[in-house]
Amino acid sequence: MSIKFLAEDDRPREKFLLKGKNALSDAELLAIIMGSGNREDSAVELGRKILSSVGNNWHNLSLLQISDLMKFKGIGEAKAISIATALEIGRRRAAQEVPEKMQISSSSESYKVLLPYLSDLHTEEFWAIYLNQNNRIVGKGRLSSGGINQSVVDIRILFKTAFEHLATGIVIAHNHPSGNLKPSSEDLRITKQIAEAGKILNIQLLDHLIIAQNSYLSFADENLL
Structure with a gap:
């Protein structure tokens, strides 16, 4: 049978x-x-x-x-x-020994993790790093890619993925192909929405990075969260 x-x-x-x-x-x-x-x-x-x-x-x-x-x-x-x-x-x-997960303790460390993926693109992409309670990376990945001017992220998918990784914290990031690091009104709006959703779901938004080819802006460092 x-x-x-x-x-x-x-x-x-x-x-x-x-x-x-x-x-x-x-x-x-x-x-x-x-x-x-x-x-x-x-x-x-x-x-x-x-x-x-x-x-x-x-x-x-x-x-x-x-x-x-x-x-x-x-x-x-x-x-x-x-x-x-x-x-x-x-x-x-x-x-084999279980590899130790990288710990994120500053915006510069988040930048180093994401730089290879976001620095040389001609269109915007939105990425997230998922962290456990010790701020160690349990996952990362692209959530969306857009046109030359903007990339729209689905907040539901962001937090669904965070739950799948059992994450307690997230760092989000997107690139500005123009090289301009100034946050747009849309950048500020989506950051606020994600931070508020995270409070309800007990998943803290730790930072939002805007990445250019050789530099970045951290919302946490600039007190924009």
Whole structure:
């Protein structure tokens, strides 16, 4: 019986999307790697058999050779290599140190992060840096791009993305291709809207940068927030 005929709650991929990766059993995770089972067993059932043969221990499974994995019905060379590759990725991940996230403590540090993305553009783009409670970067990205004169940002998308990163603070920025660092009335208006929305949502607007090719203006430094 293939995965597509199982109850939806039992399909590993759908379960992953609906309930998250932590909701999956070891056999279901292995089933996703394999993709399919055999004529007698679903991918999940085949995963259970393989794991049972090594005492349900991932470390023991990683010791099996490709030829050992191919002894299970339904496991050809391609599936065996996929399993071995996934286990090797896990081993390398475990061996690596978790990289420390960069901490933002000044407008100049925010500027250095965003300069490579915004300094040489001919049209305006709007970017955001997402920070945790220690002001360490948990994400960054472009929110919009516009014409020569302006870039409009959707505040709903900004805060939706902030929630996805579990951010408690944000730094926003856009470029002025003209090189003029003076904030426009629209710059001031959107900054005020974002700051007010952030207060309601408990996500603090820490700064707004206007970036030119070799310089920048910080709303926080100029007391414009």
